[in-house]
Amino acid sequence: xxxxxxxxxxxxxxxxxxxxxxxxxxxxxxxxxxxxxxxxxxxxxxxxxxxxxxxxxxxxxxxxxxxxxxxxxxxxxxxxxxxxxxxxxxxxxxxxxxxxxxxxxxxxxxxxxxxxxxxxxxxxxxxxxxxxxxxxxxxxxxxxxxxxxxxxxxxxxxxxxxxxxxxxxxxxxxxxxxxxxxxxxxxxxxxxxxxxxxxxxxxxxxxxxxxxxxxxxxxxxxxxxxxxxxxxxxxxxxxxxxxxxxxxxxxxxxxxxxxxxxxxxxxxxxxxxxxxxxxxxxxxxxxxxxxxxxxxxxxxxxxxxxxxxxxxxxxxxxxxxxxxxxxxxxxxxxxxxxxxxxxxxxxxxxxxxxxxx
Numbered sequence: 001x002x003x004x005x006x007x008x009x010x011x012x013x014x015x016x017x018x019x020x021x022x023x024x025x026x027x028x029x030x031x032x033x034x035x036x037x038x039x040x041x042x043x044x045x046x047x048x049x050x051x052x053x054x055x056x057x058x059x060x061x062x063x064x065x066x067x068x069x070x071x072x073x074x075x076x077x078x079x080x081x082x083x084x085x086x087x088x089x090x091x092x093x094x095x096x097x098x099x100x101x102x103x104x105x106x107x108x109x110x111x112x113x114x115x116x117x118x119x120x121x122x123x124x125x126x127x128x129x130x131x132x133x134x135x136x137x138x139x140x141x142x143x144x145x146x147x148x149x150x151x152x153x154x155x156x157x158x159x160x161x162x163x164x165x166x167x168x169x170x171x172x173x174x175x176x177x178x179x180x181x182x183x184x185x186x187x188x189x190x191x192x193x194x195x196x197x198x199x200x201x202x203x204x205x206x207x208x209x210x211x212x213x214x215x216x217x218x219x220x221x222x223x224x225x226x227x228x229x230x231x232x233x234x235x236x237x238x239x240x241x242x243x244x245x246x247x248x249x250x251x252x253x254x255x256x257x258x259x260x261x262x263x264x265x266x267x268x269x270x271x272x273x274x275x276x277x278x279x280x281x282x283x284x285x286x287x288x289x290x291x292x293x294x295x296x297x298x299x300x301x302x303x304x305x306x307x308x309x310x311x312x313x314x315x316x317x318x319x320x321x322x323x324x325x326x327x328x329x330x331x332x333x334x335x336x337x338x339x340x341x342x343x344x345x346x347x348x349x350x351x352x353x354x355x356x357x
Contacts, residue, residue, distance in 0.1 A: 016046030119193035163274030213244030
């Protein structure tokens with residue numbers, strides 16, 4: 001398990017939904033290490049990686065070292081003009097993700113971006129217009145649900161009625177800071193968007209999904225810089241409370257305070273309360289017990305169960321997403337869901353009070 005969340009790139013079992021060469025993709029904007037997880041997932045589902053582009057040749061060289069089957073494009077324009085490319089996956093600086101996606105969609109290709117997909121509500125509205133105009137997809141890599149087998153299995157249990165109707169979701173999303181290895185943009189609020197906008201987006205997306213909410217309201221949110229005075233624009237802590245349109249509620253907190261002694265980059269956990277049972281997901285570690293991740297604890301009328309899920313469930317999102325791109329369906333994730341999660345994290349960020357000031 002990686003000790004740095006920025007380089008966390010899960011690998012699953014190949015489960016191709018298309019033949020070799022049937023779904024060519026390209027990678028661009030290699031600013032965040034999540035691009036490796038995004039590409040891994042798509043390749044395991046059968047995509048063919050044709051191009052990579054980034055203005056930094058060192059990033060391109062490193063990427064080709066991991067994916068030697070890809071060719072280095074001379075420019076983004078070369079990718080956008082290639083009629084074979086169906087999808088561009090990108091992990092740009094957060095404040096640049098919207099503009100890049102709009103450019104990709106205007107070129108007639110679907111776009112797969114790292115979270116957070118936007119840093120302002122104006123970007124969200126502009127991209128909504130581009131999606132409406134082009135009919136292309138602006139899909140988001142919410143890795144803490146889509147690329148965690150425990151989180152995938154929790155969704156399956158909920159759909160099967162294992163805990164009844166979900167009424168509350170509590171999320172903990174601590175991350176290791178590793179400040180010395182972070183790029184300058186990471187500490188610039190205009191570029192990263194704020195902690196609730198950034199890593200908080202995972203938590204809000206999971207709430208909407210698990211509690212089956214189409215919309216929600218941010219009741220209260222907080223952010224602060226508690227212990228990083230040398231980086232005054234970094235928010236190292238944030239939390240929020242939401243209520244869904246169906247009455248379900250959420251509480252979550254995110255921070256950059258993972259202790260040095262933890263074996264992985266963050267003890268991410270999700271607690272889900274239903275009318276007939278509860279689920280706890282220990283995503284990346286089971287502290288002081290197991291260094292493996294993907295532990296799920298289910299309690300319902302049938303009793304108590306512990307599932308060790310690493311290597312057992314897979315990551316169905318990627319295959320479903322490829323099929324959605326081909327068939328113009330919305331089975332992996334709806335566009336409305338991705339946009340609503342983005343909107344709510346922006347509102348939570350906008351409304352946040354700062355108790356450190």
